[in-house]
Amino acid sequence: MLPEISIITPTWNGLPYIKECVESVITQSFQNWEMVISDDGSSDGTRDYLKTLNDSRIKVYFQESNLGIFENLNFIFSKTKSPLSQILCQDDYFVKKTSIETIINYWKRAPESISFVRFNFNNVVQCKLTKYLKEIAPKVLDSSKSSLFFYIFGNIPGNLSNVSLRSDIVKKFNYFQQSLPFAGDFDFWSRVSEKSNIGIEDEIITFVRRHPKVASITLNKKGELISQNNKIVSSLYSKLLDTNRNKKLLLKIIGTLNYDSLQRDTALRKWFYGYSEYLIELNLISTNTSFILPNYIRWFLFIVSLGGRVGRVLIAKIIFKIVTL
Structure with missing residues (x-):
């Protein structure tokens, strides 16, 4: 059997x-x-x-x-x-x-x-x-x-x-x-x-x-996960953009909060203790990622969102109301 x-x-x-x-x-x-x-x-x-x-x-x-x-x-x-x-x-x-x-x-x-x-x-x-x-x-x-x-x-x-x-x-x-x-x-x-x-x-x-x-924990000490996640999320972003071109800014804001601001908080903590690789990797990847906002806006959003802790739910709720699926 x-x-x-x-x-x-x-x-x-x-x-x-x-x-x-x-x-x-x-x-x-x-x-x-x-x-x-x-x-x-x-x-x-x-x-x-x-x-x-x-x-x-x-x-x-x-x-x-x-x-x-x-x-x-x-x-x-x-x-x-x-x-x-x-x-x-x-x-x-x-x-x-x-x-x-x-x-x-x-x-x-x-x-x-x-x-x-x-x-x-x-x-x-x-x-x-x-x-x-x-x-x-x-x-x-x-x-x-x-x-x-x-x-x-x-x-x-x-x-x-x-x-x-x-x-x-x-x-x-x-x-x-x-x-x-x-x-x-x-x-x-x-x-x-x-x-x-x-x-x-x-x-x-x-x-x-x-x-x-x-x-x-052990496989992401130097930010190894960042580039791989971004490859996957970039594909998801492209699919959403096909039918939501006029929602591009909102999609980029939530993308930046989720995949840059939260990571930046982790990266800065590591940098404070002398491990700079994570922050270097994050800056490199975020600069070349389609769903993340430009450098000066990334830092501004990081600060006003308290490292991605504030604002994500509000943006997510707006997106769910207006995005075409």
């Missing part, structure tokens, strides 16, 4: 958390699953632990050289056997014994138009803009609205462990792009959402762990 769902777990130096991750799958009330783990060259004992697993439903692969997280994800999806998948990163775990059952039940009632669903929406990181997102986000985000939502709110699915998906969409939408090693998920979800609807669910199914060695 084929498994009804695949649990997708890429690993790299996953101790001490990988054991808790695996055990949260094994103890689920719903048992017709497979767990596909691909270790990306761990050197901390993760491989030794994975070799002790003897559950036939757990398939473990060991990469001889480091692929990077998104190429590793692509590899895992090439090995899955079930039509549905749930990503569960090595640091994270299912919070309830019924988490997989919740996912399966969601897909039983989900329309074919939905390609992936973001769970854990009640746990969205709190700021004024994300509170506004929670106010207006529908249970099903139509593909016609996705460019605007992703442009204003960024990577809506957030952490990979929030996402369950139809397994075949990875191949159908040309895989996660390893050329974007820090923003491959943002790129993939935004591309998929332009062609199909996405689900947004409050139900908490996984615990997404934050710690000093989490990838989003």
Whole structure:
């Protein structure tokens, strides 16, 4: 009998958390699953632990050289056997014994138009803009609205462990792009959402762990994420501009607040402590980015918005009222 769902777990130096991750799958009330783990060259004992697993439903692969997280994800999806998948990163775990059952039940009632669903929406990181997102986000985000939502709110699915998906969409939408090693998920979800609807669910199914060695921190020390995010957002901006040429200024203001002012606040903090690379990278990228305002206006907006903390919700509300989708 084929498994009804695949649990997708890429690993790299996953101790001490990988054991808790695996055990949260094994103890689920719903048992017709497979767990596909691909270790990306761990050197901390993760491989030794994975070799002790003897559950036939757990398939473990060991990469001889480091692929990077998104190429590793692509590899895992090439090995899955079930039509549905749930990503569960090595640091994270299912919070309830019924988490997989919740996912399966969601897909039983989900329309074919939905390609992936973001769970854990009640746990969205709190700021004024994300509170506004929670106010207006529908249970099903139509593909016609996705460019605007992703442009204003960024990577809506957030952490990979929030996402369950139809397994075949990875191949159908040309895989996660390893050329974007820090923003491959943002790129993939935004591309998929332009062609199909996405689900947004409050139900908490996984615990997404934050710690000093989490990838989003360790992989963005010098602003490596800035240029990759800007490539994705530039594409979203161009699509919105096609039907909203007369809204160009508003789109640039929210783009500058979201992707320059907030980053500039981080960059200046790093610069204060002697790390100038982040600010240099931000200035270089922002100067050559279509959706960000010119230099002197960027600094003015940074100051009056208190580093992007003030004004974003107001501009977002105006845009949602007048932009043509």
